Each structure stands twice: as C-alpha cells, then as structure tokens.
Amino acid sequence: MASPTPEMSSRLLDLPPEVRNLIYKFAFEQPKPMRLRCPSQRRLRPSRPSKEDARGLLDSCRMVRSEAITLYYSLNALVFRSESDALAFMSDSDIHPLIRPSLTHIAVDFGDTTDADAILKDHISLVDCCVGSLPRLRALETRFYARTLDACASSHFRTLAMAFDGLDVDLNTPPSPRSPRSSPRHSRQSSVSSSGSSSRSSSPLSTCSSYCWELEAAPAPAPDMSAYQAEVFEQYCFTPSAAVAFAGSKLKFSVAASSEQYPGVKRDKLICYNLRMGVDGIANALGPAKDAVKQRISRIGLLPRPLSDMYDDAIDGGFHRRVRSTIASCARIDVGVS
Incomplete structure (x- = not known):
C-alpha cells in the first residue's frame, strides 16, 4: 500500500x-x-x-x-x-x-x-x-x-x-x-405534627419549614448497583x-x-x-x-437418526431374525463390564 x-x-x-x-x-x-x-x-x-x-x-x-x-x-x-x-x-x-x-x-x-x-x-x-x-x-x-x-x-x-x-x-x-432507622428527619416530622394547627397556619416560618420537608420527602434516586454487581x-x-x-x-x-x-x-x-x-x-x-x-x-449436514428409529424401521426387514441367527451361530459370547 x-x-x-x-x-x-x-x-x-x-x-x-x-x-x-x-x-x-x-x-x-x-x-x-x-x-x-x-x-x-x-x-x-x-x-x-x-x-x-x-x-x-x-x-x-x-x-x-x-x-x-x-x-x-x-x-x-x-x-x-x-x-x-x-x-x-x-x-x-x-x-x-x-x-x-x-x-x-x-x-x-x-x-x-x-x-x-x-x-x-x-x-x-x-x-x-x-x-x-x-x-x-x-x-x-x-x-x-x-x-x-x-x-x-x-x-x-x-x-x-x-x-x-x-x-x-x-x-x-x-x-x-436495610431496616429503617430513626433519624433527625423523622423526629422533626413528629415534632411538627404534634404542634397545633393554629400555630402552623399563623407563622410563615412554619409554613416554609413544612414546604422544605415536603421537598426532602421526595423519592430518593435508585441506588448504585456497581459494587453489588x-x-x-x-x-x-x-x-x-x-x-x-x-x-x-x-x-x-x-x-x-x-x-x-x-x-x-x-x-x-x-x-x-x-x-x-x-x-x-x-x-x-x-x-x-x-x-x-x-x-x-x-x-x-444432517446427523444420522437415532438408533431407536433405525431399529423400528428395520423390524419389517427381518432385523430380529438376522440378529437371532447371528447369536445362534456364535460358539461363545463374552460380556465385559467396566
């Protein structure tokens, strides 16, 4: 080149x-x-x-x-x-x-x-x-x-x-x-809920704090799975x-x-x-x-058919008869198991 x-x-x-x-x-x-x-x-x-x-x-x-x-x-x-x-x-x-x-x-x-x-x-x-x-x-x-x-x-x-x-x-x-643990956020929510409704409605600071709490209660992002994987x-x-x-x-x-x-x-x-x-x-x-x-x-290519299918197809062709005649003509049959 x-x-x-x-x-x-x-x-x-x-x-x-x-x-x-x-x-x-x-x-x-x-x-x-x-x-x-x-x-x-x-x-x-x-x-x-x-x-x-x-x-x-x-x-x-x-x-x-x-x-x-x-x-x-x-x-x-x-x-x-x-x-x-x-x-x-x-x-x-x-x-x-x-x-x-x-x-x-x-x-x-x-x-x-x-x-x-x-x-x-x-x-x-x-x-x-x-x-x-x-x-x-x-x-x-x-x-x-x-x-x-x-x-x-x-x-x-x-x-x-x-x-x-x-x-x-x-x-x-x-x-x-993991099981939820008590946090300052939860204690803060309980203290806010225990206070009177009239005080929350009269104070703009309490209204702002409840609004901030709603923002904090937003769903957390999905956890990172990298370390786990x-x-x-x-x-x-x-x-x-x-x-x-x-x-x-x-x-x-x-x-x-x-x-x-x-x-x-x-x-x-x-x-x-x-x-x-x-x-x-x-x-x-x-x-x-x-x-x-x-x-x-x-x-x-196509693999040969299973032996069982070949055996079934060969029954009509005298397969059993040939096997029996072959075994009958043997003088001795040795069988080994390993």
Missing part, C-alpha cells in the same frame, strides 16, 4: 475529513456481521473480502487505512467460532494497533454443549479478557446449543442454563434494603478486575433461550441459549435459533 503522491491524486482524499468520515460510515455499515478465520489458517485475519465488500477500501492506501480502520471495526460485530479464536485475535501482535481499541461488538458461538465445565471456563476467560481490555466494548454475545434427543448434550446444556440463570437473577435483583461477579469465579470493569461499564446482563425444530427427525429440536452483556439499541449478531440450525446443517 503506497501513500498518495501528487501524480496520484484522489478526489476522496481531497474532501474535508468530516465528509470522508460520512462516506466511510455509509460504506462500512454491513448488513451481516464480519466473520473471522480460525488460527489454523495461516493467521487469524478477516476472510478475503469480495469485490462488493467495502473492506477492500482499507487496502487502497495507508492514509485511508489509518483514518478509517477504527470506524470500520467499531461499526461491525466480529463473530468467532471459539473462545480461543477470539483470545488469539486480540493477543496477536501482528494486527494493526488500532483494531483492538476500536472493537465494540464481540460474539462467540460455542457450538454443542458437550462439556459444561469447559464452556464455563471459556466464558470466564472471554469475559475477563474482553470486558477488562476493550475500552469501547458495547456488546459481548455468546451462544451454546444442544439437541433434545442428545442425552449427553442436553444434560450439559441444563447445567449451563442453571448456572447462567442464577447469575442473571443475582445480577439483576437488587439487594434487600462486582461482588456477584467475583462469587461466580470471575477475576476482580473483570468484575470491577463490568460494574463500571454499565453493561446489562441478560439471557434468552430459543428453540427450532430440527429437520429430518421427529420430536427433535435444537435449543439455543444466548447470553448478552451490552447496552440497549445494539442488534444481536448471532441471530435466532432458526439461523443456528441452518448454519449447523450447512457446516456438518
């Missing part, structure tokens, strides 16, 4: 910076979130943009890249396939130094819940890294899912759902207020630095479960669990459960 020279003048660079920023913003707002490669493919970089992708504008020259790269990454959500991919991208020393400070939206799709402990640890590591080190972070999304007919995945899914539901309740439920985060094994950063960022924590019928198998659904730490007004990058089913099928 070469710097512009007098022989290579650009009409874009001749415009005022305010006008160029408006053009960059119009060109960089993508309808779909930007997805990144995994670290095994050379480097962890954005996939090669198409001709219609405005990301190629960053490769036009150094001046455009330096003044537009922060705007591009602040307007687009980055979707990773795993927690390790996200951490590898943010710790990569070869990426542009302005990328990480400008990130505002991170999303990680954890996939199937085959190990609840591992996903919990990955969530903690992701929150510790993103909330504490990304100054402009406005949304952090994660998702895991399971099929209802997969007993192992469903068991891990329920374990994770219970853990994050508990965190959601503890974060969004204010602590119980930081304490809750530490109780759920998050580091103190991440807990304080989350409490100070004013991000809201919320969970939402959704399901979609899985095609090809009866009584089977794909259950998605979406976690979100973010501010209001930012659209979700991971999408609903219906999109997760489509992505799953396009990536790995």
Whole structure:
C-alpha cells in the first residue's frame, strides 16, 4: 500500500475529513456481521473480502487505512467460532494497533454443549479478557446449543442454563434494603405534627419549614448497583478486575433461550441459549435459533437418526431374525463390564 503522491491524486482524499468520515460510515455499515478465520489458517485475519465488500477500501492506501480502520471495526460485530479464536485475535501482535481499541461488538458461538465445565471456563476467560481490555466494548454475545434427543448434550446444556440463570437473577435483583432507622428527619416530622394547627397556619416560618420537608420527602434516586454487581461477579469465579470493569461499564446482563425444530427427525429440536452483556439499541449478531440450525446443517449436514428409529424401521426387514441367527451361530459370547 503506497501513500498518495501528487501524480496520484484522489478526489476522496481531497474532501474535508468530516465528509470522508460520512462516506466511510455509509460504506462500512454491513448488513451481516464480519466473520473471522480460525488460527489454523495461516493467521487469524478477516476472510478475503469480495469485490462488493467495502473492506477492500482499507487496502487502497495507508492514509485511508489509518483514518478509517477504527470506524470500520467499531461499526461491525466480529463473530468467532471459539473462545480461543477470539483470545488469539486480540493477543496477536501482528494486527494493526488500532483494531483492538476500536472493537465494540464481540460474539462467540460455542457450538454443542458437550462439556459444561469447559464452556464455563471459556466464558470466564472471554469475559475477563474482553470486558477488562476493550475500552469501547458495547456488546459481548455468546451462544451454546444442544439437541433434545442428545442425552449427553442436553444434560450439559441444563447445567449451563442453571448456572447462567442464577447469575442473571443475582445480577439483576437488587439487594434487600436495610431496616429503617430513626433519624433527625423523622423526629422533626413528629415534632411538627404534634404542634397545633393554629400555630402552623399563623407563622410563615412554619409554613416554609413544612414546604422544605415536603421537598426532602421526595423519592430518593435508585441506588448504585456497581459494587453489588462486582461482588456477584467475583462469587461466580470471575477475576476482580473483570468484575470491577463490568460494574463500571454499565453493561446489562441478560439471557434468552430459543428453540427450532430440527429437520429430518421427529420430536427433535435444537435449543439455543444466548447470553448478552451490552447496552440497549445494539442488534444481536448471532441471530435466532432458526439461523443456528441452518448454519449447523450447512457446516456438518444432517446427523444420522437415532438408533431407536433405525431399529423400528428395520423390524419389517427381518432385523430380529438376522440378529437371532447371528447369536445362534456364535460358539461363545463374552460380556465385559467396566
């Protein structure tokens, strides 16, 4: 990428910076979130943009890249396939130094819940890294899912759902207020009420004092939940630095479960669990459960049907007879239990 020279003048660079920023913003707002490669493919970089992708504008020259790269990454959500991919991208020393400070939206799709402990640890590591080190972070999304007919995945899914539901309740439920104590304000009110009505009506000073008391009795503002939320985060094994950063960022924590019928198998659904730490007004990058089913099928295809369904379909085809004849032909059958 070469710097512009007098022989290579650009009409874009001749415009005022305010006008160029408006053009960059119009060109960089993508309808779909930007997805990144995994670290095994050379480097962890954005996939090669198409001709219609405005990301190629960053490769036009150094001046455009330096003044537009922060705007591009602040307007687009980055979707990773795993927690390790996200951490590898943010710790990569070869990426542009302005990328990480400008990130505002991170999303990680954890996939199937085959190990609840591992996903919990990955969530903690992701929150510790993103909330504490990304100054402009406005949304952090994660998702895991399971099929209802997969007993192992469903068991891990329920374990994770219970853990994050508990965190959601503890974060969004204010602590119980303390019992009211007697204060000079209450004693003052009692003394004023015990005095005669004629004296209050005759003295303008008493009228002023009652008016001031009405102002003092106005509802108090909502208490600050920052210290309480930081304490809750530490109780759920998050580091103190991440807990304080989350409490100070004013991000809201919320969970939402959704399901979609899985095609090809009866009584089977794909259950998605979406976690979100973010501010209001930012659209979700991971999408609903219906999109997760489509992505799953396009990536790995339809999984085989359960063995019970195959067994029922094979009854009319002589399955029992073949099994009995096979067992009858065996001279010895050893059964081991471990």
